[in-house]
Amino acid sequence: xxxxxVAGALHRIENELIASMMRNLERHTAEEDxxxxxxxxxxxxxxxxxxxxxxxxxKIYGTQFKDINRQIENLIEMQRETxxxxxxxxxxxxxxxxxALKKATGRAAEASAAFFRSNDRRLNALIDATxxxxxxxxxxxxxxxxxxxRKIIFDAQFYAASGAGTYEKAIDMATKDFLRAGINxxxxxxxxxxxxxxxxxxxxxxxxxxxxLMGEGEMRNEYGIHTVIMNKRGNPCPKCLPFVxxxxxxxxxxxxxxxxxxxxxxxxxxxxxLYHPRCKDGHTTYFPDIDEEPDDKFTKQELQDIEEQNxxxxxxxxxxxxxxxxxxxxxxxxxxxxxxxxGNRRNEWKLLQDKTKNTExxxxxxxxxxxKLSINLFDxxxxxxxxxxxxxxxxxxxxxxxxxxxxxVQMRIDGKLKNMSAKEFADYxxxxxxxxxxxxxxxxxxxGAGDNxxxxxxxxxxxxxxxxxxxxxxYAPDEGTVFVGAPNHNxxxxxxxxxxxxx
Numbered sequence: 039x040x041x042x043x044v045a046g047a048l049h050r051i052e053n054e055l056i057a058s059m060m061r062n063l064e065r066h067t068a069e070e071d072x073x074x075x076x077x078x079x080x081x082x083x084x085x086x087x088x089x090x091x092x093x094x095x096x097k098i099y100g101t102q103f104k105d106i107n108r109q110i111e112n113l114i115e116m117q118r119e120t121x122x123x124x125x126x127x128x129x130x131x132x133x134x135x136x137x138a139l140k141k142a143t144g145r146a147a148e149a150s151a152a153f154f155r156s157n158d159r160r161l162n163a164l165i166d167a168t169x170x171x172x173x174x175x176x177x178x179x180x181x182x183x184x185x186x187x188r189k190i191i192f193d194a195q196f197y198a199a200s201g202a203g204t205y206e207k208a209i210d211m212a213t214k215d216f217l218r219a220g221i222n223x224x225x226x227x228x229x230x231x232x233x234x235x236x237x238x239x240x241x242x243x244x245x246x247x248x249x250x251l252m253g254e255g256e257m258r259n260e261y262g263i264h265t266v267i268m269n270k271r272g273n274p275c276p277k278c279l280p281f282v283x284x285x286x287x288x289x290x291x292x293x294x295x296x297x298x299x300x301x302x303x304x305x306x307x308x309x310x311x312l313y314h315p316r317c318k319d320g321h322t323t324y325f326p327d328i329d330e331e332p333d334d335k336f337t338k339q340e341l342q343d344i345e346e347q348n349x350x351x352x353x354x355x356x357x358x359x360x361x362x363x364x365x366x367x368x369x370x371x372x373x374x375x376x377x378x379x380x381g382n383r384r385n386e387w388k389l390l391q392d393k394t395k396n397t398e399x400x401x402x403x404x405x406x407x408x409x410k411l412s413i414n415l416f417d418x419x420x421x422x423x424x425x426x427x428x429x430x431x432x433x434x435x436x437x438x439x440x441x442x443x444x445x446x447v448q449m450r451i452d453g454k455l456k457n458m459s460a461k462e463f464a465d466y467x468x469x470x471x472x473x474x475x476x477x478x479x480x481x482x483x484x485x486g487a488g489d490n491x492x493x494x495x496x497x498x499x500x501x502x503x504x505x506x507x508x509x510x511x512x513y514a515p516d517e518g519t520v521f522v523g524a525p526n527h528n529x530x531x532x533x534x535x536x537x538x539x540x541x
Contacts, residue, residue, distance in 0.1 A: 255291025
């Protein structure tokens with residue numbers, strides 16, 4: 039079982055938890071007339087269904103979780119053996135090519151065996167930490183599903199009382215936030231929230247990689263070689279870029295020390311960001327007596343290519359997450375109109391995902407490499423003024439970047455900050471030389487939030503489609519995109535309005 043197998047299994051469980059919940063919520067639509075629903079009785083029935091839901095899930099998925107977790111130990115240990123075997127082959131080939139190495143004997147062999155036993159303890163600790171963390175994530179998944187179900191039961195009654203209309207619309211309003219986010223039960227230190235499947239993929243990939251590096255290091259220690267070189271590949275991780283192509287002394291996995299040469303220590307590089315979670319970079323053994331001194335310099339063009347590729351990957355991943363969120367909404371919403379609307383949004387994000395995957399990112403080298411495709415209304419002294427230039431537009435929409443809120447946007451006019459209504463801002467755009475008409479994406483915090491939002495009013499004033507975030511907006515210039523709902527990066531959505539009606 040590989041890391042993606044574990045992640046895939048947890049992803050299927052997550053989908054089953056959501057589907058089962060939505061089946062329970064949908065069950066009464068055929069039994070009662072929308073206008074005659076007794077919500078108190080409905081609530082009692084749903085709370086009973088919730089109790090059955092909790093018992094069933096713990097019985098079914100508890101067994102599945104045990105099966106998944108048993109595989110993790112084998113997976114991590116197998117990576118160690120793979121690293122050990124592959125490394126010995128490389129060392130033996132190097133000896134054939136003239137490397138002055140031989141297997142440790144006598145006291146050196148005893149020291150190597152002691153090092154191996156020490157790594158046994160480290161490996162067991164790694165396995166225990168990974169499985170324990172995953173068990174916590176699995177339990178958190180079930181707890182969050184229960185908590186969200188209970189919240190939906192009470193929210194549905196509230197939305198019905200506030201005039202949501204049909205039973206289906208009330209349920210859709212109550213489940214919207216949950217469906218678009220999924221069971222994102224894991225919160226990182228930076229506030230970002232992730233699903234258990236996503237966390238498992240990261241944790242097991244990271245643990246497997248460390249185990250393989252441990253196996254490689256053991257074999258290097260046995261032959262008394264402790265220098266490694268970071269592989270120079272086409273698209274290194276930004277955090278790892280400063281070390282790519284450089285020789286390091288491996289004092290982490292093969293017992294090296296500063297006495298082994300003039301090179302930096304691996305531990306120092308790791309402290310500076312090398313081998314972070316989800317890292318794709320790697321190293322190989324460096325044989326000083328037969329390998330040439332590496333060229334660890336990047337040309338200006340290579341650095342630009344790396345930046346473009348990282349940017350492209352970040353945009354594609356964001357589009358993928360948005361397509362998945364709207365896919366859940368399209369599949370599980372009860373109201374047919376909502377299903378259609380969310381299905382259209384899912385398809386739009388899929389098109390953007392495919393476009394990003396299949397086309398090259400074109401960078402305008404003027405203005406210090408910053409792309410200027412938007413109407414930027416931030417003050418030049420505002421940090422967001424520069425950051426907003428880095429974001430590539432969505433096809434069909436013109437970005438308009440400025441500070442905002444659910445009911446207004448803010449601009450500096452004649453040296454004074456002014457909050458502008460949708461009508462005032464529409465008049466400003468019509469008189470602007472930068473806006474030539476067409477659909478707009480408001481890159482402005484919360485301008486799509488709530489009923490009768492600023493974006494909704496602006497779409498009516500201008501007679502165009504207006505896309506806007508329903509939460510705070512976070513500019514990520516290094517990734518070339520923006521996220522809705524910072525710092526969680528995937529808790530909000532873009533809403534589209536046309537002539538005052540949400541699409």
